[in-house]
Amino acid sequence: EPEVTQTPSHQVTQMGQEVILRCVPISNHLYFYWYRQILGQKVEFLVSFYNNEISEKSEIFDDQFSVERPDGSNFTLKIRSTKLEDSAMYFCASSGGGLAGGYNEQFFGPGTRLTVL
């Protein structure tokens, strides 16, 4: 069964460093997403990506964040200069798409736990 994969499973970094979280969405999906969950809090939407551009983003997704689909299979989230409050579990998701992608199930990866020291 196709699945979304994410690497690494755990990333530890120093404050101020850049990190890149990697995701391989399901191959025939068209919409890609990043969410995060700070420990004990809600899973929060960060950004959605379609047709090689951001289609929607939340207030959390400021200039420190960027996303990219560098090739036909990977989808990355870059945090340019990490802060302590960026420590969280980051989930990648993908969906089959359609005019309203939300109608379709979003398939989630296992997450990357980011720890900023």
Place this chain on the structure above:
Amino acid sequence: GNSVTQMEGPVTLSEEAFLTINCTYTATGYPSLFWYVQYPGEGLQLLLKATKADDKGSNKGFEATYRKETTSFHLEKGSVQVSDSAVYFCALNTNTGNQFYFGTGTSLTVIP
């Protein structure tokens, strides 16, 4: 705005007990409602969904009914098993955008 509130955990039940995890929502328009489950070390998996009022989603013995009048989507299972131990997330999508709005998740542990 759009938001989901679900009951605080953790929840611990004995095998074969009845499960209810409460979920209420606030949304503009007519959202679709979802329950996702996360087993240890895995991603969030769709458990069930309902796309309009009075729909009942069901899967693996779990069910939830979309109640517009009470803005609720409570998850129930008549007889839980040890293998149901996981974290359960209630979520909504407004159908006008791509993002999901999630609750905080409820951790369930089922003991033999």
